[in-house]
């Protein structure tokens with residue numbers, strides 16, 4: 712266990728992120744690009760900054776998703792090529808897409824980046840003839856719920872103790 716913790720510290724200095732002060736980034740022009748295994752370290756670090764509840768995807772999970780042909784993944788970058796946000800969507804042959812994770816760096820929030828990432832992902836899902844998209848969100852994550860609701864996602868089910876800390880989730884669904 713101690714060894715695992717050590718390896719984790721080598722990759723991501725979590726304590727540093729926990730105490731970070733957020734200074735809004737200067738105005739920028741953002742572009743959406745594919746997210747590949749080349750960006751594994753960057754997405755892993757950004758994910759840790761976005762999700763502080765202690766249920767972050769591991770390096771292994773991201774690596775798996777980035778090598779999975781049924782997974783669409785995109786990043787949104789600044790003019791200096793820094794990753795400001797990301798989205799992962801799994802698809803299946805029954806015509807369903809699943810937003811598995813989305814995050815935007817705190818200093819780039821409220822600039823419509825999540826909006827752009829979801830719009831782009833939905834456009835790509837449409838091209839694959841995906842007609843339904845679903846996702847799970849913590850009941851306490853009212854910001855993300857507002858984002859999804861604005862996009863036309865509806866809560867269809869409450870998922871009891873869905874998260875490791877016992878918190879319930881909402882299953883949200885949208886027909887494209």
Ligand SMILES: CC(C)(COP(=O)(O)OP(=O)(O)OC[C@H]1O[C@@H](n2cnc3c(N)ncnc32)[C@H](O)[C@@H]1OP(=O)(O)O)[C@@H](O)C(=O)NCCC(=O)NCCS
Nearest residue numbers: 761813814815820821822823824825826848855857858861
């Ligand atoms: C949720 C998250 C991805 C939103 O990213 P963002 O780029 O700031 O979102 P946008 O600027 O595109 O906002 C889109 C809409 O989301 C909602 N929203 C976003 N931030 C909000 C906030 N702080 N308060 C209320 N609503 C908010 C609004 O409806 C907003 O539309 P509006 O600006 O027209 O009011 C970002 O806050 C984040 O990374 N959070 C941590 C990770 C997370 O919770 N991911 C979702 C897990 S299910």
